Amino acid sequence: MTERRRLKVGVAARSRIPALFLLVLSFAAAPAQTPDLGALEARAAAAAEANDYGGAAAILREARALFPENPRPAVLLGDLYTDRSLHALALDEYLAAESLDPTDTGTLQRIADSYGYLNREEDSIRYLRKILDLDPGSSRAVGDLGWMLFKTHRLKEGVELLEEAEGRLGPDIGFSMTLGTLRAELFEYEEARRRYEAAIAGARSEGYSRFVSVAYYNLSLLESRFRNWDRALAAADKSLAAEARSSGYLARGELRLRRMELDAALADFTSAFGVDTTPLARLGLAEAALASGRLDEALAWVREVEVLEEHPWMASFGTDPESFAMDLHELLWEIHRGRAELEKLRPKRDFRDALVSWVRYLARSLRALWHEGLFRRHARSVAASYAREGADLPAAAHAYQAFLWYPRKAARYLGMARALEEARVPGSRPSNDLEAARLARDPRAIREALAALDPVWERDLAEEGLGTLAEILSRRGGKAEARAVLERLWTLNPGALARRGFSVPAALVLDAAPEVPARTRRSLLRRLRALGLEPESPSDSRAAPGAFELRLRLDRSGAEFSLVQRASGSVLRRGSATFGSDYGAYEVAEFVFREVNSGR
Template structure:
């Protein structure tokens, strides 16, 4: 029997399983979804078994926890000692997830045993679970439910969990009167707490999304009032996809305007006295929106497809005139969509309309009451802004010029954009912005500008919505992200209406690097746009029609009725005229058909007969019949038939001809080929919607015509929409597998989607049909490289040259494939042939690529002088980002960081891939510029498509490996800096502790992800190991990536390093030094380390030497003090920033000199102690000396080497030296000294 207790227990299991799923939703890259739920069931089962043994509560918990934890560590130890690849992988994976399993073990075992044995706990456990659930979801995705594919799933998940816990709460109580009262009080208290929590959640979410967006049930929407926050953050969540003509991409997409002003509340939504209320929510049906007709407006159609915006939101440009809500296809990605028409300004003719001030005359478009409303401002704010506004505009008479002068005051003046405006000491954020900091985000600028305008009598209001990035347009569709949410000002112009002005400056505050919607597109946008283009034919328009509520009289109603039905009335009139014309033309034929009057039939036939060409005999016969009908006493039915027969002979021919023409019209007017031609014309005119509609409708009419599929796929491919292109071309290929054009395009699509095996198959089939296509042949070779099949590619390309002769692109592909095979001479030979050929025919772009590829070859084989020569030759042929990148990499190898940064920035300016940004980030990290590196990571590595990878020598997993390596490198440096940063007071100590936990967890996470992606890359190479010569290459990279995955995990990394060493040194003997040194670090062998270092290139391998000195110093510290100091001196000389990366303290001799006449609040002994708490250790044998001096109100630091040469010095003016002042100075000094100056 299912008792209350058993039901409670079963529901509890379900709750625990739901709680166990949540961490894997966040950490899906390291935590498989099934692991924690399965482990939870195991723990619950063990608890059940222990409970039956009647063991004490505390003993049960300890036994279960210990037994499970010991089991996990025994399993980990077993995987560690068994040196088999499978067990190595299991060891790594278990090591990553074991902390989660231990935490889960402690939580579930403790709570389950308490549930069994403590009735009081059992009653209140649902409240505990509620709190844990809330904690896990609290800051999810920067306060947005982004781990679920669709927000409704998050809602259902939360409601399901809440329902289960509420049922459990009811099951836990018997509900006597006292308990029932308690329960009611608890629910009331819970409701109050939830209201408070949600209020703070909304505020936190708004701050995390630019201060404008706040969460709703369906992700986000704008608030109907704005507050000035002291600090906000940017999010790059994709909010919606907009569709409109690119001529209007400069227009703002307005969500709402805020007309009311209150000094305490800010700008808020309020209707002006004579205005109609603005539409702030999407109508349920089609709706025409009436407004006064203004000058300079053009009708523009827009479509909005919501992704992370509330489906009730309404967005439009300027003056919306008609709304058509959509019932979109069944989608898990879109919340809704609609079409809207607006009267928008395309080009503002300021010379014609910029002088007239509003007077309050209703003919201008604004009544006197509304003019007063839109210039209303409170006294305190008036005093704050009026004097400055008057001064700026005092000598400017014209209306528009005043408006522009105030706008330029903010955009071009002393104001700066900042996400951290700071907190005003007196709470008046606006005053603080205008008079002191002069930095803020868009809301600050909009408030200030609108109030200044109002203070000099110019009607204005604040608007909120989005801007779009014109460069992100694809087929007139635009991605709109959360960081593109914006506030601006609308100003009224007589006879024109409200016009938008943006006062926000683009000048950034010092130390800030903000992403204003850069890289707005990316993989997510392309995927959503593909879905729209594929599914838009399934859009349904609701049949509901909404009317304006203010139709005031019968004449207005009639006008509106005729306006709504004008198309219908036009149709009726045209139909009526056609009917009259048909009756007039058909009358004679009706007489012939139905008349019983023989005379009338003959005369009518004669009239029709005379209009047509006839033979002489027929004319005589017809005239005789007509004369008989007119004058003979009798006209018989035979006479009528004879007249009809004479007419019918010709009429039949005419009817047959007309029928033939009519059939021809239907049969030949439109065919598949003509549709393709019309679509091509539409593409040339950039009328993408027409082109797609023609082809999609054509496919429905002619589903077996492959040319339609080809054209549609070609359009998608050329707009870089590879997913829909791939799908449509695949359907076309099913119709005609021998269509060479489809094969060519689908190969390109598959390659761009990183499906290289498929791309290789398609290009192979294409070359079977078109074997003489040399570009396709070189592409075949490249795809063999991407699929790690160099021998196959070489065989094919050599045969291709034999059949069809020389070709530069084929030579280039051969060079790449031979490089993959570690055949230096052959690779160099074919690259050289390609280069010479390009130079002879002046193909500078191709020559630049060939030189770049040869530079990669030379660098890989340690011919660095040749490599930099080729890289520079590549730039001489054509300045390309890849050429700059190669020069930068080579300069970075020899620690020429400033030169490397310069060329990386040149590459970045013209790079449509994230590679240059990655190189810049890596260089900033290496040189200790952590903040700059972090800004690039946050702003430049978001929303990038992966299609570019198909053109580079790495896979998606290799790119992600590099990305996560950089991220883990960032956070270990931030952690190491915080670890020894001197704290100023208790609050700073709390902040420091929080930072250390945060950075350590992020480092641990990114390190785990890096290792797992390294395993994936190793697997990619391993599956292509065939046992032939090419397997050497695949085995090398397999073992290299296994080494990266296991580095730092004991001896497991060593065996993979040795395998890689045995292969690479066979082809590249110069690599032996680096391998020996790496092996020495793993084995802790200083002799071997020195041997390895001695074999390395001291100029071109400085980047590796710095890492080796850092790691070697930790070994030498235990075994050889002499080598310890040598390594540290060499490391400081090469790159002092590496000290921070490896958490190495610099040994120094410390001297402190204080002028005794100075007023100080800290002793020399305390100073020395604080210095040693930072990144220094005192060592009498050290070659470094650190001297601290305080005199003349100045604290000076000087670091010298063993020869007394000053390595670094810095002075801080401090009036009264105290403990906190000294700590701050030390922190700055440490940051500077362990940063490489660029």
């Protein structure tokens, strides 16, 4: 299967006309049509420069009314709206200007850009072709069209367009960048890398540090796709060295998530959030929180993205609304499923709390099921989009995700996807073996696949495999085997257990002060046993099974614990809490459960 990743930047974000007053000055360099129109434009420019956008818009609307045959007021008003990210309003103005002068390529370029910001790729393509019919030498239009062909999965057409233009118009760093992205999507590693390196060299010679940064980011994604992990990390570092953009932090954060370096990944996503103008950093923060088991935090980050109605940032990123919706609903599915499992597992205070918890568990499970359904629906749509353009590998990979509810059908698509991928990326075989074993629910095959994974760079996949193996073994009654798997999973990532419905298994050594009521001790032992903690007396020569030991001490007002690795005696985690003199078993059980299973 192709790697799981969020989004990729394909070309450097195109610089817009930065402010209305600059455009007006450029008009002023030419003879004004009438003094009155020039005066209105100057007033609008002054208002915009003073951040009075409403006043500037009113002046330009007045100019449109006074000079209905002149397209300039509509173009300026459209630029004003674009500067405020009001792309639907801007498009209306540009279309009005086009109706007055249908052959002005500047206006047509603005229309194509606006359609791109509105994620109407086909309309953008139509206008870019119009520009090239009028001006075949427009490098800007060629580059934008090549990018739009990438976004609509017309990979070979995009390559042909850009290579023909390159031969006709000469080398162009934008052409090289997009050709690298197209070749990467076609799994042509050497040519993609060559194109990115050419784009980097050209941008350096021009002193274009932002372009260098984005090109290294793209190169990092290419290396990651082909399992060249160390090269991918080096490219992400070089991206940040060129310019500290969010894309570089996002790429490095994703790589660190692969290695389960959760604190480092969180730091990178936090840095990206500080400079990001897209929702991607929030989704990265959500992923890091989810991996750490902080599900409410993850949900809060995703909800900030979920409420957004427009996504103009996609114009410069290698995604589309369907793919983005698929990723968003997959994340929400995982979060709500984890919150349901956590609710089911947590200790309950009393019967009323248990009843409320059951209702909450049911509601969260239904939300998870809803988002899973939406994820699979969008995956089916993305698969169909790739299939229409003959992109067989991503089509099969997305179809596999779409039909996981139907294992036989899913297995067929997985077989197609892995055959195509392994022919191009031989290093993908272990991860594909693991995916096939998880789909077949085959414990032996899962163990074999886990053993073949990269021990450093595929720890995220190891977590998925161990989680699936623990679920299978626990349902089949393999208590000792499941315990060993959960111990491995906790060692890899403590935050991975509770969201899968498990707590860390350990031998329990309880040391309670005499003043702790016997009823509290009995109730506590019952609650902790339900979490997988097997009681063991310090004086008992028969040790409970397992690699971990939880030493819990109770006194009159609180509790303290230490989780110990039995073989080495090292303390893996410790904590303490003060409850007050009237605490009961519930408070202690909830404290232990929360602390030993947190992903900090």
